[in-house]
Amino acid sequence: MLNLFINSVFIENMVFAYFFGMCSYIAVSKSVKTALGLGAAVTFVQVMTVPLNYLLNQYVLAPNALAEGVDLSFLSFILFIAVIAAFVQLVEMVVEKFSPSLYNSLGIFLPLIAVNCAIMGGSLFMQQMVGTEINSVGDSIVYGLGSGIGWWLAIVMMAAIREKIEYSHVPAAMKGPGIAFIITGLMGMAFMIFSGIQL
Amino acid sequence: MKLSKNFTNPLAANNPVIVQILGICSALAVTVKMEPALVMGLSVTFVCAFSNLIMSLLRNGVPSRIRIIVQLVVIATLVIVVDQFLRAYMYDVSKQLSVYVGLIITNCIVMGRVEAFALGNKPWDAFVDGVANGLGYAFILVLVAFFRELFGSGELFGIEILGDWYTPNALMLFPPMALIIIGCIIWVHRTINKDLQEK
Numbered sequence: 242m243l244n245l246f247i248n249s250v251f252i253e254n255m256v257f258a259y260f261f262g263m264c265s266y267i268a269v270s271k272s273v274k275t276a277l278g279l280g281a282a283v284t285f286v287q288v289m290t291v292p293l294n295y296l297l298n299q300y301v302l303a304p305n306a307l308a309e310g311v312d313l314s315f316l317s318f319i320l321f322i323a324v325i326a327a328f329v330q331l332v333e334m335v336v337e338k339f340s341p342s343l344y345n346s347l348g349i350f351l352p353l354i355a356v357n358c359a360i361m362g363g364s365l366f367m368q369q370m371v372g373t374e375i376n377s378v379g380d381s382i383v384y385g386l387g388s389g390i391g392w393w394l395a396i397v398m399m400a401a402i403r404e405k406i407e408y409s410h411v412p413a414a415m416k417g418p419g420i421a422f423i424i425t426g427l428m429g430m431a432f433m434i435f436s437g438i439q440l
Numbered sequence: 441m442k443l444s445k446n447f448t449n450p451l452a453a454n455n456p457v458i459v460q461i462l463g464i465c466s467a468l469a470v471t472v473k474m475e476p477a478l479v480m481g482l483s484v485t486f487v488c489a490f491s492n493l494i495m496s497l498l499r500n501g502v503p504s505r506i507r508i509i510v511q512l513v514v515i516a517t518l519v520i521v522v523d524q525f526l527r528a529y530m531y532d533v534s535k536q537l538s539v540y541v542g543l544i545i546t547n548c549i550v551m552g553r554v555e556a557f558a559l560g561n562k563p564w565d566a567f568v569d570g571v572a573n574g575l576g577y578a579f580i581l582v583l584v585a586f587f588r589e590l591f592g593s594g595e596l597f598g599i600e601i602l603g604d605w606y607t608p609n610a611l612m613l614f615p616p617m618a619l620i621i622i623g624c625i626i627w628v629h630r631t632i633n634k635d636l637q638e639k
Contacts, residue, residue: 257615257616258615259465259469259615260464260465260466260467260468260469260615260618260619261465261543262465263464263465263468264461264462264463264464264465264548267461267464268461315520315523315524316520317542318516318519318520318523318542318545319513319516319517319520321542322512322516322545322546323509323512323513326508326509326512355508356546356548356551357546358465358466358543358546358547360546361542361543361545361546362465362539362543362546365539365542365543366539369538369539412627413630413637414626414627414628414630414631414634414637415623415626415627415630416637418458418461418623418626419623419626419627419630420623421623422619422620422622422623422626423619423620423623423624425616425619426616426617426618426619426620426623427616427620428616429614429615429616429619430614430616433614433616
């Protein structure tokens with residue numbers, strides 16, 4: 242389990258190895274504060290939706306799960322996205338009702354998360370890993386947590402670098418997204434040193 | 441006149457990937473080789489065109505409060521069609537694309553075009569807009585894949601181009617180089633189109 246956690250945070254990092262959630266990663270990484278907020282929201286949603294989708298996969302979608310000879314796995318895209326969208330909506334309503342202060346800091350990011358590929362990607366990878374790395378609800382929670390934290394780590398590091406780079410001379414055509422991609426590429430190379438670590 | 445402008449604009453001056461920074465997630469992961477990149481580009485074109493067409497036909501019947509969920513259902517259904525088609529007729533490619541076919545659902549280009557264009561325009565215009573944005577996306581994918589496959593393995597579409605004298609640079613096949621290549625494409629593009637540069 243520890244191996245799965247380390248693996249999903251560092252080695253198979255959502256951003257550097259799979260490019261998940263790049264759209265919001267590039268768009269929202271301009272200040273560390275907002276990056277922290279979005280990262281926290283993504284991690285939270287990831288921890289909840291990956292196990293939910295794991296249960297859905299085990300008891301409804303997998304071959305012979307619902308009834309003998311019924312294979313619904315072709316429905317997984319539509320059901321996973323429905324779970325994610327419904328969950329995000331639910332969280333938004335609950336947070337708004339019970340914790341207005343948290344809602345004000347997190348709230349604006351929640352609708353963005355429903356279409357963040359990191360969430361959908363996490364569930365789809367979880368589905369592929371069933372039977373190998375992920376064998377229980379506990380494993381799927383660990384995987385959700387690890388991949389969420391990996392994404393959080395990446396966006397906060399990126400935001401910190403971009404705050405500093407404001408003061409540097411970047412070629413005019415590279416400013417904004419151009420330099421952001423190059424920095425991400427270099428960070429990804431640094432993260433490649435983790436590959437092959439086994440615990 | 442307007443129609444042709446709708447068609448050519450997303451291909452270069454307002455390219456969804458390198459100008460609007462949308463749909464990056466899948467744009468990078470499938471570009472190790474030309475073939476999956478091309479298939480992925482065409483799949484996104486298909487989904488984008490038909491989701492635009494369908495949502496444009498439905499635009500007067502769907503209340504705006506629930507439009508997001510309707511969009512997700514339409515897009516997810518089209519993605520399932522694409523996924524089943526690829527599994528049936530191009531199994532090898534669909535294996536290489538793995539979860540990224542499913543991630544077309546959360547591809548911001550598809551959702552973004554439906555929100556920004558299809559809900560306010562006639563079906564035929566929306567269809568053309570979807571095709572054009574999909575092709576703009578496909579163009580960048582194929583461009584990145586061209587450099588990565590040519591320099592990473594000395595081949596194009598699996599056919600050897602560079603002879604024995606060339607030692608393939610395996611680094612090109614790792615994820616970070618995709619980011620750096622796309623950063624360079626943005627650099628070149630913004631050097632030519634000076635009005636896109638950030639102040």
